[in-house]
Amino acid sequence: MRIAVVVHGYPPVETAGVELVAKEQAEALAARGHAVAVFARALDPSREDGATSDEQVGGIPVRRVVSNFGPRASFLEYEDTHRFDDAFRDFLAAHRPDVVHVQHTILLSPNLMRVARDAGCAVVLSLHDAFHLCNRIFLLDREGRRCSGPDLGARCEPCLADRAPAGEPRARFEFMARALDVAHAVVAPSRALAARHVEAMPFLEGRIDVVEPGIRRGTATETARRRRAQRRADDRLRLLFVGTWLPHKGLDLLIDALRALGPSGWELSIRGGGVAGHEDYVRDLQARTHDLPARWDGAFPPDDLGAILDEADVLVLPSRCDESYSRVVREARAAGLAVVAPATGGPAEGLVHERDALLVAPDDGAALRSALERLCAQPELVAKLAAAPACFPDVDAGVARLEEVFARARRRADEAHGVPTVSVAYVTKNGAAWLDGSLRAVRAQAGPFTLAEILAVDSGSTDGTLEILARHHVRTRRIAPADFAHGRTRNLAAREAKGDVIVFLTQDATPAGDHWLAPLVAALMDDPLLAGVWSRHAPRPDCHPMEWRTLAEFPLFHDLSAESPPLVCAARGNPDWAAHPERFYWFSNNSSAFRREVLLRRPFPEVAFAEDQAWARGVLEAGFRTALVPASLILHSHAYPAWTNLQRHFDHARAMHEDLGQEDDLTLVGAVEAAWRETRRDVSFWARLRGRSRARVALRWGARALAYHLAAFGGRWLGGRARRLPPALLERLSLHERVRAGG
Numbered sequence: 001m002r003i004a005v006v007v008h009g010y011p012p013v014e015t016a017g018v019e020l021v022a023k024e025q026a027e028a029l030a031a032r033g034h035a036v037a038v039f040a041r042a043l044d045p046s047r048e049d050g051a052t053s054d055e056q057v058g059g060i061p062v063r064r065v066v067s068n069f070g071p072r073a074s075f076l077e078y079e080d081t082h083r084f085d086d087a088f089r090d091f092l093a094a095h096r097p098d099v100v101h102v103q104h105t106i107l108l109s110p111n112l113m114r115v116a117r118d119a120g121c122a123v124v125l126s127l128h129d130a131f132h133l134c135n136r137i138f139l140l141d142r143e144g145r146r147c148s149g150p151d152l153g154a155r156c157e158p159c160l161a162d163r164a165p166a167g168e169p170r171a172r173f174e175f176m177a178r179a180l181d182v183a184h185a186v187v188a189p190s191r192a193l194a195a196r197h198v199e200a201m202p203f204l205e206g207r208i209d210v211v212e213p214g215i216r217r218g219t220a221t222e223t224a225r226r227r228r229a230q231r232r233a234d235d236r237l238r239l240l241f242v243g244t245w246l247p248h249k250g251l252d253l254l255i256d257a258l259r260a261l262g263p264s265g266w267e268l269s270i271r272g273g274g275v276a277g278h279e280d281y282v283r284d285l286q287a288r289t290h291d292l293p294a295r296w297d298g299a300f301p302p303d304d305l306g307a308i309l310d311e312a313d314v315l316v317l318p319s320r321c322d323e324s325y326s327r328v329v330r331e332a333r334a335a336g337l338a339v340v341a342p343a344t345g346g347p348a349e350g351l352v353h354e355r356d357a358l359l360v361a362p363d364d365g366a367a368l369r370s371a372l373e374r375l376c377a378q379p380e381l382v383a384k385l386a387a388a389p390a391c392f393p394d395v396d397a398g399v400a401r402l403e404e405v406f407a408r409a410r411r412r413a414d415e416a417h418g419v420p421t422v423s424v425a426y427v428t429k430n431g432a433a434w435l436d437g438s439l440r441a442v443r444a445q446a447g448p449f450t451l452a453e454i455l456a457v458d459s460g461s462t463d464g465t466l467e468i469l470a471r472h473h474v475r476t477r478r479i480a481p482a483d484f485a486h487g488r489t490r491n492l493a494a495r496e497a498k499g500d501v502i503v504f505l506t507q508d509a510t511p512a513g514d515h516w517l518a519p520l521v522a523a524l525m526d527d528p529l530l531a532g533v534w535s536r537h538a539p540r541p542d543c544h545p546m547e548w549r550t551l552a553e554f555p556l557f558h559d560l561s562a563e564s565p566p567l568v569c570a571a572r573g574n575p576d577w578a579a580h581p582e583r584f585y586w587f588s589n590n591s592s593a594f595r596r597e598v599l600l601r602r603p604f605p606e607v608a609f610a611e612d613q614a615w616a617r618g619v620l621e622a623g624f625r626t627a628l629v630p631a632s633l634i635l636h637s638h639a640y641p642a643w644t645n646l647q648r649h650f651d652h653a654r655a656m657h658e659d660l661g662q663e664d665d666l667t668l669v670g671a672v673e674a675a676w677r678e679t680r681r682d683v684s685f686w687a688r689l690r691g692r693s694r695a696r697v698a699l700r701w702g703a704r705a706l707a708y709h710l711a712a713f714g715g716r717w718l719g720g721r722a723r724r725l726p727p728a729l730l731e732r733l734s735l736h737e738r739v740r741a742g743g
Contacts, residue, residue, distance in 0.1 A: 001034045001035070001098050001099060001403075001406060001410075002034070002035045002095065002096060002097045002098045002099070003026075003029055003034050003035065003036050003037075003097055003098070003099050003100075003101055003406070004036075004037050004038075004039060004091070004092065004095055004097035004099070004100045004101065004116075004121070005022055005025075005026050005036065005037070005038045005039065005040075005101050005103060006038075006039045006040075006088075006100060006101070006102045006103060006104075006105065006108070006112055006116075007019060007022040007038065007039075007040050007041070007103040007104055008040070008041045008103075008104045008105065008106045008107045008108055009040060009041055009042075009107075010022060010023060010038055010040035010057065010062055010064070011023045011057065011302075012057070013042065013064075014040075015301075015302055016244070017128075017327065018103055018104050018128045020302055021103070021128070021213045021327075022038070022040075022103040022104075023057070023058070024213075024216070024395045025101075025103075025213065025395065025398070025399055025402065026038055026060055027058055027060065028395050028396055028399040029399055029402070029403075030059065030060055032399065032403070035095075036060050037060065037061045037062075037063070037091070037094075037095040037097070038057070038060055038061070038062040038063070039063050039065065039088060039091050039112075040062055040063070040064050040065070041064070041065060041066075041067045041107045041108050042064035042065065042066055042067070043066070043067070043068060044066045044068070045068055047066045048066065049066055049067055049068060049070070049083050049084070050065060050066065050083050050084055050086065050087050051065070051066040051087075052064065052065050052066070052087050052090075052091075061095070063087075063091050065084055065087045065088070065108070067084065067107050067108055069107050074168065075160075075163060075164035075165065075168045075169075075172070076164075076168050076171050076172055076175065079105075079109055079110060079172065079175065079176075080109065080110075080111065080172075080175050081109045081111065082109070082111055083109075084108055084109060084112065085111065085112070085115050088112050088115050088116075089115060089119070092115070092116065092119045092121065097116075097121055098121065098122060098406075098410055099121060099122045099123075099124060099406045099409060099410060100113070100116040100121045100122070100123050100124070101124050101126065101402075101406070102116075102123065102124065102125045102126065102183070103126050103128070104126070104128055104131070106131050106137075110132075110175075110176065110179035110180075110182075111179070113125065113179060113182045113183060114179075114182050117182050117184075117413075120413070121413070122184045122185075122406070122409040122410045122412065122413035123182060123183045123184050123185075123409070123413075124183065124184065124185045124186075124187060124402075124405055124406060124409050125180065125183040125185070125186050125187065126186075126187045126188075126189075127186065127187065127188045127189075127193055127194070127197060127208070127324070128189070128324055128325075129193075129324050130193075130196065130197075130324075132176040132179070132180055132197070132201075133149065133150050133173075133176070133196065133197065133200050133201075134147065134150065134156075135156065135160055135163065135164075135169070135172060136159070136160075137248075138248040138320075138321035139196070139321060139322065140247075140248055140320060140321055141159045142159050142160075142161075142162060144247050144248075144320060145363075146320065146321070146362065146363060147159070149196070149199060149200045150173050150200055151572045151573045152170070152173060152529070152570055152572040152573040152623070152625075153169055153170030153171075153172065153173030153174065153573065154170065154572065154573025154574075155573070156169035156170065156172070156173060157169050157170065170573075174527070174529075177201050177203075177527075177528050177529050178526075178527070178528060180197075180201060180204065180528070181203065181528035184409040184410075184412040184413050184416075185207070185209060185405050185406075185408060185409040185412070186204060186207055186208045186209070187208070187209050187210075187211045187402070187405055188208050188209070188210055188211070188324070189210070189211065189212055189213055189324055189325035189346060190210065190212075190324055190325050190345065190346035190349050191210050191349060192322060192324070192344065192345045192346055192348070192349060193322075193324040193325070193345070193346065194208040194210055196322070199623065200623065201528070201529065201623070202529075202531075202619075202622050202623045202624055203528040203529060203531075203595075203598060203624070205601055206597070206601060209401075209405050211398055211401045211402060211405065212325070212392070212393050212397075212398055212401075213325065213327065213395065213398045214392070214393045214394045214395040214396070214397050214398035214399075215327050215330045215331050215334060215392050215393075215394060215395070216305075216331065216394070216395065219334065219335060219336070220309075220310060220335050220336035221310050223310070224309075224310035224311075224335075224336065225336060228313060228336065228383075228386065231313070231379065233379050236265060236266055236267045236293070237265060237266045237267075237313055237314060237375060237376050237382065238266075238267055238269070238311065238312045238313040238314070239258075239266055239267065239268045239269070239312065239313070239314050239315075239316055239372075240268070240269050240271065240308070240309070240311075240312035240314065240315050240316065240332075240337070241254060241268065241269070241270050241271060241272070241315075241316055241317075241318075242271045242272055242305075242308070242315065242328050243271075243272045243317070243319075243328070244272055244273065244274075244275060245270075245272055245273060245274040245275070245278070245281070245282050245285070246274075246275055246278055246281070247278075247281065247320065248319065248320050248321045249272075249317075249318070249319055249320075250317075250318035250319045250320045250362070250363070250368075251270070251285060251318065252281075252285055253318045253320070253363070253365050253368055254268075254316055254318040254368065255285055255288055255289055255292075255294070256288075256365055256369075257318075257365055257368045257369035257372055258292060258294070258372065259288065259292065260369050261369065261372060261373055261376065263291065263292050263293055265376040265377075266293065266372070266376055267293040267294070267295075268289075268292070268293065268294040268295070269294075269295050269297050269308070269311070269312065270294060270295065270296050270297060270298075271297050271298065271299070271300060271308060272298070272299065273298060273299040305328075305331065306335065309331065309332055309335040309337060310335065312332075312337055313337065313338065313382060313386070314337060314338045314339065314340060314375055314382065315328065315329060315332035315337050315338075315339050315340070315341075316339075316340045316341075316368075316372070317329055317339070317340065317341045317342065317347065318340070318342075318368055319341075319342050319345075319362055320362055320363040321345075321362065322342065322344045322345030322346075322362065323341075323342060323344075323345040323346045323347050324345060324346050325346035326341065326345075326346050326347045326350075329341050329347050329350070329351065329357070330350055330390070330392045333350075333351070333356055333357070333388075333390040333392070334390045334392060336386050336387075336390075337386060338356075338357065338358075338375065338381075338382050338385035338386045339351060339356065339357040339358075339385070340357065340358045340359075340360065340368070340371050340372065340375070341357055341358075341359055341360075342359065342360065342361070342362040343359035343360055343361055343362070344361075344362055345362075347359070350392060355385070355388050356385055356388035356389075356390065357385060358371040358374070358375070358385070417450065417500065419448045419449050419450055420449050420450070420499070420500040420501050420521055420524075420525055421449070421450045421451075421452040421498070421499040421500045421501070422449050422450065422451050422452060422499045422500070422501045422502075422503055422517065422521060423452055423453050423454075423455060423497035423498055423499035423501070423502050423503065423596075424442050424451065424453070424454045424455075424503045424504075424505060424517075425454075425455050425456065425457070425490070425493040425494070425496075425497055425502060425503065425504050425505070426438075426454070426455070426456040426457075426469075426474070426493075426504075426505055426506070426507055427456070427457050427459075427484075427486075427489050427490060427493065427504070427506070427507070428456050428457070428458045428459070428461055428465050428469070428507045429458065429459045429460060429461055429465070429481070429484070429507075430461050430462060430463040430465055431461070431463075431465050431507025431508060432461075432463045432464040432465050432468060433508070434507060434508045434509075434510060435465060435468050435469075435507045435508075436468050436471075436472075437510050438505060438507065438508075438509060438510045438511070439454065439468070439469075439472040439474065440472075441510050441511040441512075441513075441514075441516070442454060442505070442511060442517070443472070444511075444514045445511065445514055445515075445516060445517040445518070446514050446515070446518070447515070447517060447518025447521065447522075448518065448521075448522070449501070449517065449518065449521045451517075452498055452499045453475060453497070453498060453499065454472065454473075454474045454475070455474060455475040455476070455477070455493060455496055455497060456469050456474050456475070456476045456477070456493075457476075457477045457478075457479060457489050457490075457492055457493045457496075458476055458477070458478050458479070459478075459479050459480070459481050459483065459484040459489065460478075460479075460480065460481040460484075465507070466478075475496075477492065477493075477496060479492070485606055485607075485608060485611075485736075486589075486604070486607070486608065486609060486610075486611040486612075486736075487603070487604035487605050487606045487607050487611035487614070487615070488604075488606045490504060490589065490604050490611065491603040491604055491606070494594075494596070494599050494600060494603065495600070497596060499596060500595070500596055501520075501521050501524060501593055501594065501595060501596065502593070502594050502595075502596050502599055503517065503520060503591075503592070503593045503594075504589050504591070504592050504593075504594075505590070505591055505634075506589065506590045506591075506636070508636060508638070509590045509591050509634045509635070509636040510540075510634060510635045510636070511591075511633075511634055511635075512538060512633040512634060512635050513633070515562075515631070515632075516535065516591070516632050516633060516634060517593075517632070519629045519631035519632040520533050520534075520535065520591075520592075520593035520629055520632045521593065523566050523593075523627055523629050524593055524594070524595055527625070527627075528595075529623075529624055529625050530568075530624070530625050530626065530627055531594065531595075531598050531599075531602065531619040531624035531625065531626060532587065532592055532593065532594045532598075532599070532615075532616070532619070532626050533566070533592065533593050533594075533626065533627045533628070533629050533632075534587055534588045534589075534590075534591060534592040534593070534612075534626075534627075534628055534629070534632075535588075535590070535591035535592070535628075535629060535632040535633060535634045536557055536560060536628065536629070536630045536631075536632065536633050536634070537551055537554070537557065537588070537590065537591075537633075537634055537635075537636050537637075538551065538633055538634070538635055538636075539551050539552070539635070539636075539637040540635050540636075540637050542639075543637040543639070544639055544701070544704070545682045545683075545685065545686035545689075545697070545701050545705065546678075546682050546701075546704075546705050546708045546709070547637045547638055547639070548637065548685075548686075548689075549681065549682055549685045549686070551637060552685070553685075556586060556628055560628075560630040561630060562630060562631045562633065563630075563631070564630040564631075565630075566627040566628065566629045566630070567627060567628040567630070568625050568626070568627045569584040569585070569586075569616075569620065569625060569626050569627065569628075570584070570620060570624075570625045571584065571620040571621050571623075572623055577620075581617065581620075582656075582660075582662060584620065585613055585616040585617040585620055585626075585660075586613060586616070587612045587613055587615070587616035587626055588612055589611070589612040590634060590636050591632065591634040591636070592612065598619075598624075602615070602618065602619055602622070602624075603615075605618065605659065607655060607659045608651065608654075608655060608734075608736045609651040609652060609654065609655035609736055610651075610652055610655035610656060610659065610660070613655075613656075613660065614655070614659050614660055617660060640708075642707040642708055642710070642711040643711065644735065645708055645711040645712055645715065646711035646712070646714055646715035646718075646733070647715065647733060647734060647735035648715070648735050649711070649712045649713075649714075649715030649716045649719065650715035650716070650718050650719040650722070650733045650734060650735070651719065651734055651735050651736050652715075652716075652719065653715065653716040653717075653718070653719025653720050653722075654719040654720075654722040654734075655719075656719075657719065657720050657722070658722065658723070663720075664716065664720040666713065666716055666717050666720065667717070668717055670713075671710070671713035671714055671716070671717045672710065672713070674709070674713045675706060675709035675710040675712070675713050675714075676706065676709075678705075678709045679702060679705040679706045679709055682701065682705045682709075683697045683698050683701065683702060683705070686701060715733070718733060
């Protein structure tokens with residue numbers, strides 16, 4: 001396999017954690033027979049961004065591209081930039097990789113993943129931190145406090161007010177979501193890091209493989225083992241810190257905890273180094289340790305880590321943030337050290353409190369001080385933690401797992417279509433009146449997609465529906481009427497579908513023109529956070545005044561046109577959600593579209609009615625979004641008689657109350673008053689629309705309108721009280737029960 005590695009730095013020039021992992025994995029892959037090449041960022045103020053140079057590092061060709069990270073035109077351009085695309089295209093053309101393994105694109109751009117995919121490569125992204133979720137990388141806010149997540153970028157706005165104008169932090173989040181969606185496979189070193197990404201970007205659910213990068217095998221020398229075994233109770237406890245001297249690593253927490261303990265019983269070696277721009281932080285810490293037994297031993301070559309660990313008894317990792325993995329705590333354990341580490345993130349997955357480590361809550365100075373105090377006072381505890389078995393995968397084991405991910409990514413890339421494939425699905429029952437025209441309109445659709453199939457699930461049609469489906473070559477699954485349920489039957493159709501996108505149409509909905517489908521597919525493909533989209537509705541020409549006005553004055557359709565942008569709804573980052581969620585989870589399966597992989601993971605609730613709105617509420621609460629796409633238009637309206645209208649409003653109100661918890665304060669008197677009020681509005685509306693007198697319209701439609709609305713509000717009133725009604729009456733009032741009974 002030909003493999004290209006993309007990383008923001010590469011040894012021997014850059015030697016931090018991700019850079020070392022990238023080098024070790026590249027060399028291990030090469031040793032296993034793969035052709036490996038590296039595309040790495042380089043700092044060189046004497047040259048322009050995008051300039052390149054080539055070298056060999058350990059027998060692996062490395063192309064370094066200059067990225068000085070100088071001023072950009074906007075905050076977003078620091079990541080959404082194409083200034084390295086041409087250099088990367090040249091690199092891909094020279095090495096022709098099958099797989100591009102993106103280790104990190106900070107200081108470069110996530111856009112390189114799109115360049116690789118467009119070149120026909122399988123793209124695998126490794127997550128090493130929260131870079132894609134957090135501009136500050138570690139999910140700590142501007143005050144250094146732990147952050148619960150970006151909240152669709154809303155929580156980033158105040159946090160990044162010192163760096164970006166309003167709107168751009170949200171734009172960064174959306175850009176990163178689209179970037180992650182490009183990858184054929186995503187890898188994380190720990191379940192914790194994978195979970196943080198799925199929680200923030202739920203479309204990643206099921207798409208992240210947890211692959212530990214492994215550690216460099218090492219054991220304590222005989223000298224170190226003997227020294228630790230012979231350590232006396234009055235010997236100083238040798239503490240070690242290894243990490244970057246930045247606030248997120250919590251070195252200040254460690255120093256404050258040790259100052260509280262006093263200078264006896266311990267000594268500390270501080271390894272690592274500072275970062276430009278944070279010199280004051282380091283100078284302050286050095287001043288606070290001047291009277292303590294602490295040495296600022298600084299940076300070291302990676303190969304010296306074993307000797308440094310041999311000199312210590314306890315490694316302390318006092319991080320404020322959730323460490324994504326932390327190789328150093330695992331390497332310390334393998335070298336026979338006791339460990340103090342955070343009780344969250346990657347360390348908590350490899351260590352067990354009181355067995356081989358003391359795990360403390362991150363950013364908890366008191367808990368850290370207590371743990372260090374125990375270790376200083378209890379040599380036997382240090383010996384117990386140090387003696388615990390340490391078994392972690394090595395680099396070769398991690399690379400073997402990566403090979404499996406690469407192979408799957410290649411298969412996915414080979415199976416990917418140039419344009420998305422679409423399955424259009426119907427749920428049918430005696431729909432002959434409108435079905436033929438609907439199917440003809442579906443077949444006429446045009447756009448950048450492939451209509452892979454039309455399928456239907458039919459629950460006992462007797463009116464010619466099955467013959468219409470056969471004439472249009474619709475793949476049909478037949479079920480008994482009693483097995484029908486709005487959510488369950490659509491889930492069956494979704495499982496039967498084969499397309500990348502699943503589109504549901506009701507049998508009485510007709511696409512208005514040949515541009516109904518393309519906007520739905522485009523909206524889904526453009527935004528991975530959209531769990532589902534739906535179409536604008538327009539009345540049929542023969543629609544009666546009551547239904548026509550309902551659609552014309554429907555709040556979500558008001559003032560929309562085919563040129564209007566999608567109307568996106570979200571729960572996260574939405575200050576109005578908690579008080580009025582019903583304003584945002586409105587959704588209609590009369591015409592709706594979904595990414596197949598999302599719908600299979602988050603199917604419709606198996607409720608009797610309003611499965612679309614119950615589903616929408618669930619996905620919004622999970623962090624997805626939904627959207628009404630005005631450019632997609634269907635003709636859909638009803639001419640129900642009063643009794644049927646009562647039944648459908650009864651089912652809807654019952655579902656809203658019992659399944660979605662909506663309370664309705666409508667009284668019986670209020671229902672009558674509302675019916676009279678809506679009838680008068682119908683008359684006025686129809687008179688204006690048709691240019692007729694109110695009296696003429698009232699004579700023609702007044703009685704029918706009043707019956708129609710009395711049925712609607714009466715059904716709503718009864719539906720809100722369904723649990724109080726006898727079973728026999730429930731069956732008569734429910735349209736759903738009539739359909740299931742074969743009616």
